[in-house]
Amino acid sequence: TKYIWLDCDPGHDDATTIMLALNCPEITLLGVSTVHGNSSARHTHENAARCLVAFGAPPDVKVYPGAIKPLIRAARHDPEIHGVDGLGGVENLPPISHPLVQDALTHLNKDGKAIHGIACAVRETWKEGSGSRITLISTGPMTNIALFVSIYPELLEGIDEFVFMGGGVGLGNRSSSAEFNILCDPEAAQIALDAPVKKIMIPLNVTHTAIVTRSIQSRLLNPTHPLEHPEDPLPEASTPLRYTLSTLITFFAETYESTFGFTLGPPLHDALTIAYIVHPEMFSCRRFRVDVELSGAHTAGETVVDMWGYRKCDNTWGSTGKNCVVAESLNVEAFFDFFLEC
Numbered sequence: 001t002k003y004i005w006l007d008c009d010p011g012h013d014d015a016t017t018i019m020l021a022l023n024c025p026e027i028t029l030l031g032v033s034t035v036h037g038n039s040s041a042r043h044t045h046e047n048a049a050r051c052l053v054a055f056g057a058p059p060d061v062k063v064y065p066g067a068i069k070p071l072i073r074a075a076r077h078d079p080e081i082h083g084v085d086g087l088g089g090v091e092n093l094p095p096i097s098h099p100l101v102q103d104a105l106t107h108l109n110k111d112g113k114a115i116h117g118i119a120c121a122v123r124e125t126w127k128e129g130s131g132s133r134i135t136l137i138s139t140g141p142m143t144n145i146a147l148f149v150s151i152y153p154e155l156l157e158g159i160d161e162f163v164f165m166g167g168g169v170g171l172g173n174r175s176s177s178a179e180f181n182i183l184c185d186p187e188a189a190q191i192a193l194d195a196p197v198k199k200i201m202i203p204l205n206v207t208h209t210a211i212v213t214r215s216i217q218s219r220l221l222n223p224t225h226p227l228e229h230p231e232d233p234l235p236e237a238s239t240p241l242r243y244t245l246s247t248l249i250t251f252f253a254e255t256y257e258s259t260f261g262f263t264l265g266p267p268l269h270d271a272l273t274i275a276y277i278v279h280p281e282m283f284s285c286r287r288f289r290v291d292v293e294l295s296g297a298h299t300a301g302e303t304v305v306d307m308w309g310y311r312k313c314d315n316t317w318g319s320t321g322k323n324c325v326v327a328e329s330l331n332v333e334a335f336f337d338f339f340l341e342c
């Protein structure tokens, strides 16, 4: 099994990432931490707990609240894409008052906060070398990750890989050149990129190919009723969970169409992190030096990928090395088969 920790800001595609992490047989989800991002830190914390319960998490999987704002900059959220509470339009999730949701939420002075949750999970799994390394996943701004690598450098040995959705290769979405997760907290992203741990970046260039078309949504609603023509009406949901996931996709599709003009469906950005961990063969990747533009007049938050090797780098994963494996393409059909199977 792959032991994973998920740091996220649910968020529609973050929610599908939680669903995959819980329902993929090759993965053991150790815990979840949340961060400001798509919505406020309070909302992303509550949303993660509601998703854990909705998607069948075992009771020992908790959600730890993390940073409420970026390291330096002011917090920004994305109600245009995810609604004010971060999961706009998603129906039938358990309410915050649900006893299991309350159980899943950890609070200060009880079980600690994000970075302490990650630290405990690494210690208990790695066991100073006699156990297993964990995979750390980030699908939101990297504030918690930057704090974790700064405060617990001795635990980085217990991390096998750091897989994140973020950035683009010459492509942005929340500015002309910056992707939302990096744009929210560029300094944190640079700290994470400089950490001496193997990193895998899943950029917009790849996530924009993972489009949930009507035909995928139809299979999500009812796997036995594939659409014959793209304009055919969608089938009824065959289970309550499929219904909930379909309301999520419908809202996300509408905001992606009105904001970005995506007419075929929304990209399932964050879910690709889980696919990478279980099926790296679905991706083609190359290793580069990646840094974040911190001060550009027009380009703050852009990920600068040194594709032509201008920077002299060593072979380490840290601040002097080719620090990041960058995904360049995805087998889209295989990805959606995996997604629907889970």
Ligand code: BDR
Pocket (backbone or CB within 6 Å): 011, 012, 013, 014, 038, 078, 081, 139, 140, 165, 173, 179, 180, 181, 269, 270
């Ligand atoms: C990223 O930003 C958010 O909208 C999504 O959850 C994803 O993590 C895409 O730029």
Ligand code: CA
Pocket (backbone or CB within 6 Å): 008, 009, 010, 011, 013, 014, 038, 139, 140, 270
């Ligand atoms: Ca996200």
